[in-house]
Amino acid sequence: MTSKHLIASMVAIAIGCSHSAVSYAETPDTSSRSEEWKRHSIDTTSLGVDGVRSADVNGDGLPDLVCGWEQGGVYRIYLMQRKPESLPRWIHVDAGAAPAVEDALLVDLDQDGAIEVVSSTEGNHRKVLVHWAPPPTKHYPDSSLWKTETLFENGSRWMFAVAMDVDGRHGPDVMVGGKRQGGSIGWLESPANPRDTNAWKFHKLTDATWTMSIICRDSKGDGLSSKRKRTTIPRTATPASV
Numbered sequence: 001m002t003s004k005h006l007i008a009s010m011v012a013i014a015i016g017c018s019h020s021a022v023s024y025a026e027t028p029d030t031s032s033r034s035e036e037w038k039r040h041s042i043d044t045t046s047l048g049v050d051g052v053r054s055a056d057v058n059g060d061g062l063p064d065l066v067c068g069w070e071q072g073g074v075y076r077i078y079l080m081q082r083k084p085e086s087l088p089r090w091i092h093v094d095a096g097a098a099p100a101v102e103d104a105l106l107v108d109l110d111q112d113g114a115i116e117v118v119s120s121t122e123g124n125h126r127k128v129l130v131h132w133a134p135p136p137t138k139h140y141p142d143s144s145l146w147k148t149e150t151l152f153e154n155g156s157r158w159m160f161a162v163a164m165d166v167d168g169r170h171g172p173d174v175m176v177g178g179k180r181q182g183g184s185i186g187w188l189e190s191p192a193n194p195r196d197t198n199a200w201k202f203h204k205l206t207d208a209t210w211t212m213s214i215i216c217r218d219s220k221g222d223g224l225s226s227k228r229k230r231t232t233i234p235r236t237a238t239p240a241s242v
Helices: none
Strands: 007-017 019-026 037-042 049-054 064-068 074-083 089-097 101-106 116-121 130-133 147-152 157-164 173-181 184-189 199-209 211-215 224-233
Touching: 019 049, 019 064, 019 184, 037 074, 037 089, 049 101, 064 101, 074 101, 089 130, 089 147, 173 199, 173 211
Parallel strands: 101 157
Antiparallel strands: 007 019, 019 037, 049 064, 064 074, 074 089, 101 116, 116 130, 116 157, 130 147, 157 173, 173 184, 184 199, 211 224
């Protein structure tokens, strides 16, 4: 099995709440489109898989994952370990509680070289959380070294977040989107000291009924990223500004 055939996509598969799994699909080692892809489970130990993001967390050139478990109330990072001609193995980092987590984002918020997690929560929790990673000199997978704090809350249900340097100051800001009553899309402005969670400021851009994703692109070709959103509108909901 060559490396180019090994990983085609990373997917989260939730089959009810009692059979959830973070999995990846292995590309068939053939040009035949009829051959089935093989699914390999990475983690089946919690409930309610809700979205997977990928980034090279530890700089080894391999894609790592982060995933929130909505019913399990946790988020986890999965560090890929791979040897030539073999299937990958994964180190699990269970680095903080996130009740009713809907989305998890990998980003180095404080620019110290260690990748944090920003999680969006809904249900009765309704917060944007930051899970601070240990410094690069410490052991990243050590759950006891992680620290969880509230980055923002205003009573809204938060659904999705992306990192985006909106103002060109203090490193990455965070674009967030919510849903239903009071739902909005806006950005959290990073302060001079990103670790000062009380100093982050929220700037509302528009109302939103149900944010499904936010995509940052330079749509005008001026070298600046613009924001695009995808929303769905429940049949019983009154459309807001979407």
